[in-house]
Amino acid sequence: MYLSGHEASLDLREVVGVKAVKIPAKSSTLSFGKNAKVDENVPYCIEMQPIGPLGFSVVIITRPGNHRWRCKQVSFQCKDSSLCHQWITAIKEALKSEAFCRPKKLVVFVNPFSGKKKAVKLYRDKVLPLFELADIHVTYIETERQNHARDLLVQNSLDLKRIDGLVCVGGDGMFSEVLNGLLTFTAHDLHIEEMDRFEPVAPDIRIGIIPAGSTNTIVYTTTGTSDVVTSTLHIILGDQIGIDVNSVNVNDQFVRYSVTLLGYGYMGDLLKDSDNKRWMGPSRYSWSGTKSFLANNAYYGEIKYRLSSNSDSHPTDAVKCYSGCDICSMAGQSNSRSTSKVEISAGRDTDLQLDEQSDFMKHSNSQSSDLSGSYSDSNWRTVIGKFVAVNSVTMSCSCDLSPPGMSPYCHLGDGCMDLIMVSQCSRIEFLKFLLRTAKGEERKNLDFIQMHRVKEFSFRPLTEDSDLLSISSEENIPQSKKVKLKRQTSRTSVWNCDGEVIDQPKISVRVHCQLVKLFARGVEDPSLQDDQKRNCCSPSFDNS
């Protein structure tokens, strides 16, 4: 796996590309001779000997810090141009090897209106030159409207069987559009039309994201930074990581897939308010966030959730999900074992269980207006209360506003989501929650917060007359209290689903372990040396 000589050893896994160069007479480059050969016994180990003036440059990645990756050129001299070309060809061929899983053909979608409207320029200036260096063939599509990319995918206008991946240059919303398009296409390709009745099928191709949007959570959480060059390099090296995907149903009908945040109350109100302020760019979220904060609305609702069967794994367990994460690897292995047995399952065991459970809960619970959990044998719980926010995240959701993320110990591919419920509280208390979230500080001791690691959940707003009884513990509610409760409960929020508004408050959500693969490797553990970082994650080799 190394390109090595007398004075240098380059890890081919981290070579971006190679090109011919003219080397100045007094250069401090390494020089190698005509006895150079590719060692047949050691894969990708190239031996070189010193020689003459022509040369080639190998572009490799460096890690200057803060999870950012950059390029560095290492130049080699050759005696003549033919030898130089032999070297270039040998290295290019080595990089094309299947074992590296590098993409050769990509479709790139650019949303020109993402974030600060710089996506097209960012792509042309920073991304395209690197794709060219890496010999990646690109089909470039600048989107003209919302759902343009999704429609192209669903209608299979792009011949997806012939490409290695999709790249979106934009924000989380653009990714969500491409994800939904790809999963819909994958299902239709297998003649599955009713998405709510089937297990979603994992697509064959990977998705890459170049951060050019407003929040860029997915990029930040899967690479540790929101940096255009870093994301481009992860794509070129052929990194891959499976991430959890949620399917969201409204009234038992599938509506969409999500990967970052599902937020009711605060996050929903914030998003709805910000949607007609897109002209403000990314700062629309802080503006609308402040407005929703001042409004301090709280909403009645009933949440049913199924806890993760791994009781050791919890949103506050302080186990960070780093590149090569053991918890995600184990979940991925058991997931691929179960999906290899039954590729498409028409059964809805878990939903039935939910229905049975719902009935069970109705008859057995005595619920109060406070947050109150109730147990069952099958890990289902019900909570009824008045919430400022109900958030569920499938990954930590790190971003510039909150580098540790909404749930710092959430895992990218463990088949679980972290459910964070914020009960009605004062503005000061909610500010405390927001500030601690922004800084990644302990929230365990805030008594208005509940956090659980779950596999699925459902939410329904409490708005009906019959709900009043379950909200109030008293059987005989005075008429005046009934009227007041009725007024309060008639107010509902919307769901923020990866930055898209879902107007219907009653939803059910299920997580699908590592359903899609991204061109990323997860955040590299900063306590490791560079060579340990390379070795702890050799994603290009682990599926060969």
Ligand SMILES: CCCCCCCCCCCCC/C=C/[C@@H](O)[C@H](COP(=O)(O)O)NC(=O)CCCCCCCCCCCCCCC
């Ligand atoms: C006082 C500082 C408060 C900092 C609050 C930090 C909470 C951060 C949690 C971040 C979760 C991010 C989840 C990501 C969702 C994205 O998929 C999704 C779509 O992204 P896209 O536009 O790139 O397509 N983005 C969003 O839904 C936006 C979420 C933005 C959350 C920002 C909240 C800012 C709140 C500012 C409050 C100010 C209170 C002032 C009090 C005096």
Ligand SMILES: Nc1ncnc2c1ncn2[C@@H]1O[C@H](COP(=O)(O)OP(=O)(O)O)[C@@H](O)[C@H]1O
């Ligand atoms: N050409 C376009 N015009 C308008 N909206 C678009 C276009 N292309 C994509 N979109 C939509 O814009 C929304 C936001 O895009 P995104 O790239 O996430 O930017 P931001 O991070 O600023 O919200 C997405 O829902 C996406 O579907």
Ligand SMILES: [Ca+2]
């Ligand atoms: Ca997860």
